[in-house]
Amino acid sequence: MRYARCWRGSPGSHAMTVSVEQQVEQVASALDAAGLFFGHGTDNAFDEAAWLVLEACELDPSGDAIPWDQPLTGDQQASVQALLERRIESGEPLAYLVNRAWFAGHDFFIDHRAIVPRSHIGEWIPDRFLPWRTDRPAASVLDLCTGSGCIAVALALAFPEARVDASDISASALEVAEINIARYAVQDRVCLKRGDLVEGLGEVRYDLLVCNPPYVSDAIMDALPGEYRHEPALAFAGGASGLDFINRLMDQARDHLTDDGLLVVEAGSAREPLEALWPRTPFTWLMSENGEAVVFALEAAELVSSTRQSA
Numbered sequence: 001m002r003y004a005r006c007w008r009g010s011p012g013s014h015a016m017t018v019s020v021e022q023q024v025e026q027v028a029s030a031l032d033a034a035g036l037f038f039g040h041g042t043d044n045a046f047d048e049a050a051w052l053v054l055e056a057c058e059l060d061p062s063g064d065a066i067p068w069d070q071p072l073t074g075d076q077q078a079s080v081q082a083l084l085e086r087r088i089e090s091g092e093p094l095a096y097l098v099n100r101a102w103f104a105g106h107d108f109f110i111d112h113r114a115i116v117p118r119s120h121i122g123e124w125i126p127d128r129f130l131p132w133r134t135d136r137p138a139a140s141v142l143d144l145c146t147g148s149g150c151i152a153v154a155l156a157l158a159f160p161e162a163r164v165d166a167s168d169i170s171a172s173a174l175e176v177a178e179i180n181i182a183r184y185a186v187q188d189r190v191c192l193k194r195g196d197l198v199e200g201l202g203e204v205r206y207d208l209l210v211c212n213p214p215y216v217s218d219a220i221m222d223a224l225p226g227e228y229r230h231e232p233a234l235a236f237a238g239g240a241s242g243l244d245f246i247n248r249l250m251d252q253a254r255d256h257l258t259d260d261g262l263l264v265v266e267a268g269s270a271r272e273p274l275e276a277l278w279p280r281t282p283f284t285w286l287m288s289e290n291g292e293a294v295v296f297a298l299e300a301a302e303l304v305s306s307t308r309q310s311a
Ligand SMILES: C[S@@+](CC[C@H](N)C(=O)[O-])C[C@H]1O[C@@H](n2cnc3c(N)ncnc32)[C@H](O)[C@@H]1O
Pocket: 114, 115, 116, 117, 118, 119, 144, 145, 146, 147, 148, 149, 150, 151, 167, 168, 169, 170, 173, 195, 196, 197, 212, 213, 214, 234, 235, 236, 245
C-alpha cells in the first residue's frame, strides 16, 4: 500500500491541534527510530505511519481520499499512540495488529494463521496474466499454497468464468482462506482443499496453475527480520537451497496442466539456485513494479522439455 504525500505546510503550521498529516509525520519518525522492518504491505516508514494513523482513527485506510488537514480528537490520538506502542513493542506486522492486508487491489482479512499477503504475483492477476497468457477463458484455475486465500480470491474475481481450487497443507491457513472466500462471496466457485503439494487434487488439469510456495533457504531463514517470526515458518521454509517445494512442483506440474496451460510461480530468493538446477528450462521472468524479477511463467509445453541438472 502506498499513500500519496500531500504537503500543504510545515508540520508546525497548526499550533493548537494535531492534524492527520502531523500525526503521520510524528508516527513515521517514531517507526524509523524504532528500527522496524517494513515489508508486509508497505516498504517505508511514511506509508506504514499513514496506514497506522488511518486505522487507529477509524478513517478510510484505502488511501483514496486522506483528510490530511483533519484535526484529530484526543481519543483518536490516544488510539494512535496505543497502536504505535503495540507495533514497536511486539514487532508484529501492522497487518496482524489491524487484521487487514491489501492484495491485487482487494482488502483481505488476515491473522497469525497465515502469512501476510504480499506476493508479487498479485501485480498480474487483474490483467489475467496478459501478455504471458492468451486471453481465452480459463475454465479451471489452481492456487497452490493458498495461505490466506488472497491469490485464489483475486483469481476468482479476475476470472469470473473459472472454477478455482485453493490448496494448502495448513489447516489453520485454510480457516483464514475460508473467511476471505466468504467475504468476497465466491464460495460457489472457489473450492478449498487440504494436502501436501498436489496431493488430493485428483486428475484435474488446470488452465492456470499459480503458486507462491515456501522458497526461503535455511541460511536466509536464520537472518529474517523479526516481523517474519510472527508468521508461520511453514510458509517460508524451503530447505537448504530454498528449492525443496519448487523442485517437487517442477516434477509434477505438467501432469496438472492442460496442453496449453500456464504455470506461474514466485521463486523469490530461490531464483538463482533454481536456474542453476534447471539449466534447460526456458523460464520467463516477470518484472515487478519494484524492479525485481522473481516470478516465472512456463507454458505446459516448456515443462515437458525441462530437465533437472544431475547432481
Ligand atoms: C509463501 S506462503 C503463500 C501464501 C499465500 N498464497 C500468499 O501468497 O500470501 C506458502 C504457503 O504454502 C503452504 N505450504 C507449505 N508447505 C506446503 C506443502 N508441502 N503443500 C502445500 N502447501 C504448503 C504454507 O502453509 C503457506 O500457506
